[in-house]
Amino acid sequence: xxxxxxxxxxxxxxxxxxxxxxxxxxxxxxxxxxxxxxxxxxxxxxxxxxxxxxxxxxxxxxxxxxxxxxxxxxxxxxxxxxxxxxxxxxxxxxxxxxxxxxxxxxxxxxxxxxxxxxxxxxxxxxxxxxxxxxxxxxxxxxxxxxxxxxxxxxxxxxxxxxxxxxxxxxxxxxxxxxxxxxxxxxxxxxxxxxxxxxxxxxxxxxxxxxxxxxxxxxxxxxxxxxxxxxxxxxxxxxxxxxxxxxxxxxxxxxxxxxxxxxxxxxxxx
Ligand SMILES: [Zn+2]
Ligand SMILES: [Zn+2]
Numbered sequence: 001x002x003x004x005x006x007x008x009x010x011x012x013x014x015x016x017x018x019x020x021x022x023x024x025x026x027x028x029x030x031x032x033x034x035x036x037x038x039x040x041x042x043x044x045x046x047x048x049x050x051x052x053x054x055x056x057x058x059x060x061x062x063x064x065x066x067x068x069x070x071x072x073x074x075x076x077x078x079x080x081x082x083x084x085x086x087x088x089x090x091x092x093x094x095x096x097x098x099x100x101x102x103x104x105x106x107x108x109x110x111x112x113x114x115x116x117x118x119x120x121x122x123x124x125x126x127x128x129x130x131x132x133x134x135x136x137x138x139x140x141x142x143x144x145x146x147x148x149x150x151x152x153x154x155x156x157x158x159x160x161x162x163x164x165x166x167x168x169x170x171x172x173x174x175x176x177x178x179x180x181x182x183x184x185x186x187x188x189x190x191x192x193x194x195x196x197x198x199x200x201x202x203x204x205x206x207x208x209x210x211x212x213x214x215x216x217x218x219x220x221x222x223x224x225x226x227x228x229x230x231x232x233x234x235x236x237x238x239x240x241x242x243x244x245x246x247x248x249x250x251x252x253x254x255x256x257x258x259x260x261x262x263x264x265x266x267x268x269x
Contacts, residue, residue, distance in 0.1 A: 062148030070152030
């Protein structure tokens, strides 16, 4: 893909550039920063406007609710909205209905009288038909296990991909470079890898690798300073940047809070 100056100029007139600049101002990984804001906004609108939306219910039902991180993020969002939990109750009502239906089917399984063959055929699980107990359990579990992915994760999948592409597209822009090269900004390892995955030419790839390399060497230096200056004779010389370096290293390897370090999009596809 080739991006010319007109594309970049057009992109910078859009809202995503405003969003990206905001993320670059925060420091750390700009992709994580945008994703954090984006999921927060998404949960707010989900609770305010879409708690009754059919397509939201269908997706949340398929995955039997959300992953652990998003379950508690949603709970926080409900609290922040000042709600007593009604939005969540409405959103999860259909899951409970489906669960009851499934459990009723499970508790009926195998209890059907042999003579009532027709009735037996209708039941979801049929112990006598299964080859053995293990395949009987498998049959049950295949009904019980959620089939979809968490709606929060699915939202982040889009946000991760969109925002990474925006950064790759901007690599030649001078204004972007001036901000991006700032030492306060550091792509987390996950997003650095994903950015490599999504780069479409060697020039862009080389640019991002060079910047990352010099920032990582600098960070390692600061952390070495932090360790070495624990010697009481040197303690007074410790800089702010050195004393915070271990936190930046944690964020580099583990991504920002609430953002899965394994990411949401696959690498190498
Ligand atoms: Zn990140
Ligand atoms: Zn999730």
